[in-house]
Amino acid sequence: MTRDEARALDAADPLAALKERFVLPPGVLYLDGNSLGAMPAAAPAASARAVAEEWGTGLVRSWNDAGWIDAPSRLGDRVATLIGAAPGEVVVADTTSVNLHKLLAAAVTAGERRVILTEPGNFPTDLYVAQGVAATIPGVSVRTAPRDAVPAAIDEDVAVVMLTHVHYQSAATFDLRAVTAAAQAEGALMLWDLSHSTGAVPVDLNAAGADLAVGCGYKYLNGGPGAPAFLFVAARHQARLRSPLSGWMGHAAPFDFVDDYAPAAGIRRWLAGTPPVLGMAALAAGLATFDGVNLAALFAKGRALSTLFVAEVTARCPQVRLASPADPAQRGSHVSFAHPDAYPVMAALIDRGVIGDFRAPDLLRFGFTPLYLGFEDVWRAADVLADVLASGVWDDPRYRRRAAVT
Ligand SMILES: Cc1ncc(COP(=O)(O)O)c(C=O)c1O
Ligand SMILES: Nc1c(O)cccc1C(=O)C[C@H](N)C(=O)O
Numbered sequence: 053m054t055r056d057e058a059r060a061l062d063a064a065d066p067l068a069a070l071k072e073r074f075v076l077p078p079g080v081l082y083l084d085g086n087s088l089g090a091m092p093a094a095a096p097a098a099s100a101r102a103v104a105e106e107w108g109t110g111l112v113r114s115w116n117d118a119g120w121i122d123a124p125s126r127l128g129d130r131v132a133t134l135i136g137a138a139p140g141e142v143v144v145a146d147t148t149s150v151n152l153h154k155l156l157a158a159a160v161t162a163g164e165r166r167v168i169l170t171e172p173g174n175f176p177t178d179l180y181v182a183q184g185v186a187a188t189i190p191g192v193s194v195r196t197a198p199r200d201a202v203p204a205a206i207d208e209d210v211a212v213v214m215l216t217h218v219h220y221q222s223a224a225t226f227d228l229r230a231v232t233a234a235a236q237a238e239g240a241l242m243l244w245d246l247s248h249s250t251g252a253v254p255v256d257l258n259a260a261g262a263d264l265a266v267g268c269g270y271k272y273l274n275g276g277p278g279a280p281a282f283l284f285v286a287a288r289h290q291a292r293l294r295s296p297l298s299g300w301m302g303h304a305a306p307f308d309f310v311d312d313y314a315p316a317a318g319i320r321r322w323l324a325g326t327p328p329v330l331g332m333a334a335l336a337a338g339l340a341t342f343d344g345v346n347l348a349a350l351f352a353k354g355r356a357l358s359t360l361f362v363a364e365v366t367a368r369c370p371q372v373r374l375a376s377p378a379d380p381a382q383r384g385s386h387v388s389f390a391h392p393d394a395y396p397v398m399a400a401l402i403d404r405g406v407i408g409d410f411r412a413p414d415l416l417r418f419g420f421t422p423l424y425l426g427f428e429d430v431w432r433a434a435d436v437l438a439d440v441l442a443s444g445v446w447d448d449p450r451y452r453r454r455a456a457v458t
Pocket of ligand 2: 086087088220221457458
């Protein structure tokens with residue numbers, strides 16, 4: 053494709069104007085919305101309002117008057133619309149790691165089964181949290197099976213199958229419906245990590261009959277650094293599953309201040325402590341960037357963007373190897389390419405305004421966020437990558453110095 057052809061695609065794109073819902077620095081092509089979403093244009097004012105008006109003027113009255121106390125459910129219901137869940141099935145709370153802990157511990161204590169089944173190479177926090185649950189609840193163990201062997205590894209000992217729908221490195225997807233059915237056919241619960249899926253690819257939890265899910269607020273939901281995460285529990289399980297973090301905010305009547313814990317009836321039982329109100333204000337601005345957007349068209353555009361990038365890089369960059377599924381139907385909204393010197397290559401690319409990220413040991417990872425990226429952006433990013441690789445400018449000591457966060 054030529055640059056003019058890419059520009060023509062933007063001119064014909066009914067979603068192109070959504071870019072105005074974000075602020076990005078001039079000269080930056082941002083291909084890392086899968087790690088930290090871009091800042092919504094409304095976020096600074098929304099955050100300032102929460103601080104200056106709700107906190108500064110409203111003070112403690114804002115728990116009621118500004119609706120702070122209901123924000124976890126209110127935002128949860130908004131997230132639900134992006135993942136095929138019903139109102140009352142999603143709550144915004146804590147971090148993805150903490151939510152994983154709550155749901156895994158609940159799943160392995162709900163019945164007799166004690167095995168958590170997952171895949172090796174899952175996102176580290178998923179593995180670490182599972183290992184922590186196994187270390188603290190007697191009889192629990194973690195079993196891993198390579199992704200293709202997961203269905204066959206589900207047996208009568210497995211309490212819960214925990215998988216990340218879109219893999220954080222390769223972007224390879226699981227068939228959400230088929231794997232959920234396989235878990236349930238063996239009597240196990242299915243827990244999906246939707247961190248790299250929500251707001252990026254179609255997800256229909258209830259159509260798939262999913263049991264449990266978690267996901268991040270700061271990636272494609274654009275909630276800002278450290279934004280609270282979310283948690284889904286299918287309505288049919290809500291009365292029987294119990295959070296191990298039985299804090300007061302998940303109590304049936306927190307302001308009765310009684311001594312004995314009694315879980316709230318619905319999704320709010322998964323709250324532990326006080327909600328992070330300021331983080332929720334920014335997350336609300338992030339979720340609002342999806343308002344009125346045709347999700348099917350948005351996700352189709354995301355796929356078209358990553359397909360264009362793969363085609364351009366494959367054609368113009370013989371130095372790299374595609375490390376994601378070639379079939380766009382088999383991957384999420386990011387793609388990875390392998391290069392033996394991926395770290396300095398990515399550093400040189402970032403220096404030229406194309407922000408992706410490096411994932412050890414050898415991956416260049418690029419996220420395609422259809423809300424704020426266009427076809428010409430993607431074309432230019434591929435062009436800069438081709439130039440960086442062909443010129444060898446990346447082979448410089450200053451690009452090899454590792455930062456603390458990659
Ligand atoms: C699949 C997956 N799960 C979880 C997380 C993060 O969890 P937390 O919100 O606890 O940092 C990430 C990214 O950071 C991720 O990619
Ligand atoms: N959450 C992150 C952070 O606090 C610092 C740096 C990166 C992240 C990420 O989100 C990483 C991301 N989950 C990944 O897929 O690699």
